[in-house]
Amino acid sequence: MSRVTKEARIKKMMEQEAGIYSSRELVKLLGHRMAIQRLVEADKLLPLGSGYYSTPKVDPSVAQIHVVVRFYPKAVISGVSALIVHGLSDEKLDKVTVDIPKTTKLSNKLLDVRRVAKSRFVGTIRMDYFGQQIRIYDLERSLCDAYRIDRGALFFKALKRYLRQDSPNPDKIAKYDKILGTKVLQALQQELASG
Secondary structure: OHHHHHHHHHHHHHHHHOOOEEHHHHHHHOOOOHHHHHHHHHHOOOOOOOOEEEOOOOOOOOOOHHHHHOOOOOEEOOOHHHHHHHOOOOOOOOOEEEEOOOOOOOOOOOOOEEEEEEHHHOOEEEEEEEEEHHHEOOOHHHHHHHHHOOOOOOHHHHHHHHHOOOOOHHHHHHHHHHHOOOOOOHHHHHHHHHH
16 A cells, blocks of 8 residues: 555544544554644644644544543543533643652653642542543542632632532542641631522
8 A cells, every 4th residue: 555545544534533643653654754744734633742643523622631541541630620621610721730649750741740649649530521531530629629729719710610510528528628738618618608
């Protein structure tokens, strides 16, 4: 099969399917980097950065999270990224924030990597996110993350959204407050008393 025929078959496949690829995988599929560049110029591939690409059928912010799922399966989506996935924030996703164990090495410009002690990996769940099972902190743990990141507008917006979409789970919040040194339960009680 000629190089041009192979590229045409792969281009057609990418038009029909949603997918995430590393540059290494694409070079194996296509044979060389210039073929990747041609697909990008033809809008058949979208560069995500750091050697990752997605097909146009995948929203770029979703694609970034799918990169984490596919290439960094031990990472847990956290911080503002977790708030966005849970619908607790509408911030713009520049980089996906992930937590990894302190002993793990991970360096990638596409990700905002936080090294975390094993004792703080509490509240990790798996959830479906646009057809992929992602590792992410649950709602209450994500709310505690919001408190740690910004005790102002970001946290209070997340708290109000949490109260609108779910019935509060004070036991879980108290558990996470104790482990993480946050005061989310106190803020929650004040919000419920004033509302």
